[in-house]
Structures are given as C-alpha cells and as structure tokens.
Amino acid sequence: MPQDAWAEWLEAERTGALDRADSALREAFATVPRRGPGAGFADRVIRARRVPAMAGVGRPSELWVTAGLLLGALGLTAAPLAVIAGLFVVDPGRVVATLARACVGMAEWLNAGASIWGLLIRAGTAAGQAAVSPTGSMLLTAALLAASMALVVLNRYLPVERSS
C-alpha cells in the first residue's frame, strides 16, 4: 500500500536503514505518474526520421554549410573589388577602345539585320573571351561558387521545411 510504503520509507530514513528506505521509496513511487508527451508523438518522430536530410544535419554538416556560405559571401564581395582593381591594372585606353569596337560591331550587325543565331554566336564568343581573361574567370568562379552554395543550402533545408 503506497501510504504504508511512504511511512516505512520515512521511518527507515529516520533510523538510517538505507536498504529498507531504498525499497520502500521504490514501492511508494509506483503511484507517481510518469509524465508523457502529447498524442501522436511517435508519429512525429517517425515522420522526422523519414527525412533523409535530417539525418545528415549534424555538427560537421552545419560547419560545411557555414563555411560554404562564408566562402560564397567572400566571393561575391571580392568580385566587384576585382573588377575595380582590374581597371587599375588594364590600360583604360584599351577598355574604351574595346567598348567602342563593341558598339561599332553592334551597330554594323544591327544594320546588317539581326538573327537570333547570330546573336547567340556573338554573345557566346564575347562570353568566351570574357571568361578566359583573369577578371572574367574570377567573376565566373565566384558566381559558380555562390550558386553552388545556394543550391547546397536549399537542398539541405528544403526537405526539412517540407516535412514540418
């Protein structure tokens, strides 16, 4: 009987009978309700377990995501600075001449009649030339890095959002 167990425990504590106190308190605790979670707790755990990304989100993964975001941010910050720095390195005269040549080429091309394939070829050629220059490569790399990091972050967190 719980109240007897309680009285026995208190008596055992008073007299220093430790083993008796231990067993009596265990008996008294049979009446103490165990607190439980709300209804559907197991379902929620199982649903959360189903999300594969959830299993991968540990401390190392968080560090990778943080490092990726930092690198992406650094890349995006460095890109405009690199362009500005490039203007100091490259002769401004050459920049102006290139721009002028581009404008002239554009005007000639428009006069000759624009076609979508011609536009694509010229755009591709220009992008290719830009990409092989140091500044262009740097910009392209930074953009690719930022885009990759954004995709990694979305890939990791979107399934978790969907599940919750």
Added chain:
Amino acid sequence: MAERPFSSEQARLAGASDGEIAFRALDGSEPAARELVRRYERPVFNLIERLVQDRPVAEELAQDAFLKVFRSLHTFDPRLRLSAWILRIAHNTALDHLKRRRPVLVSLDEREDEDASSLADRVADPGPLPDRLLEQHRVGAILDAAVDRLRPAYREVIVLRYQEGLEYDEIARVTGRPIGTVKTFIHRARRALAEALKTPP
C-alpha cells in the same frame, strides 16, 4: 492513419525483445522504430521534462533525443540495457539544452508555492475517507510535486532510480558520474525529499 498498414506487424513487435526491436529498427524497419519510440517515449520525456521543467521544450528535446537514438543505433552494445543507453542520450540532450540557455536553479528553500500547508500534513490528513485509488493518486501527486522541488541533479537520480528502476551502475552510465557520487546523490536526494515532505514548501 499512418499506423494502419503496420498494425499486425506492430502487434507482433509489441512482444519482441528490446534487442530485436533495436536490430530491426537499425535494419530500416519503420514499425520497429515506431515500437521503440512507443516503448521509451514516456521514460525519455519524463526524464527530460524533469530536467528542463518546460513541457513544450521537453517534447522537442525528446524528439531530438529519439532522432539521435536512430542515428547512433549502430553504436549500441546489445549486452547493455537499451533503456539505460536511450536515457543517456536523453540526459545528454537535456544537458546540452540547459547549457545553451541561462541556468535556472531551483532551491528547496527558495521555492514558493501557493499552498501554505505542509505536504506531509496533506498526507497525514487524507480527508473524508478516500478510497484506495484516490489515496494512491494523492500520494503519487504529492510525491511528484515534491520531486519537482529538488535540485536538478537530485531530481534526475530520483527519477532514474525510483521511477525507471535503474541500478546504480546504470545511473552512473546515464549521468556520466562515478558510481560513488551517484550513491551519495541518491542518499542525499532521498533525505531532501523526506525534508520536502515534512516541511511546508
């Protein structure tokens, strides 16, 4: 309901041993995982809630604890008791949470309660002839309230020893304390509990 397709499997698993449940859950069986949660949701929640004393937070932490259990099931040594292993993860999860937030220490002497009467008086004077069930309920509720008034380390060992029925060495593994310290804590916690029941809160 999501559980319906697994009902027969679930019924079979209800009689399976802890080791079998753990093995099957590790093998990817969802009914086994569900059975594992069903078996240990109360002990895990009970321990965490006693430590953090915040029901919604305890529920979140209990869910985290189970996800950690599933992630590290491959490290479980089947020679040990699954309950002690799971409770250790629950203990660590609650402790991590408590370390992250500002600690709130509850002293036996500082705790205030709206009821001015002694807990012991309430037991000694059971009122107008309550039946046995009502009496058990009262005794349980009073002990339950008294446990909440203990300091967190004592609350934890009392719950592990007297509610979860763990042995001293298992409590030592769960809490990460030496077995001698655990014995001392349990002894002191029992005395503190007795004091809490004798003196007005």
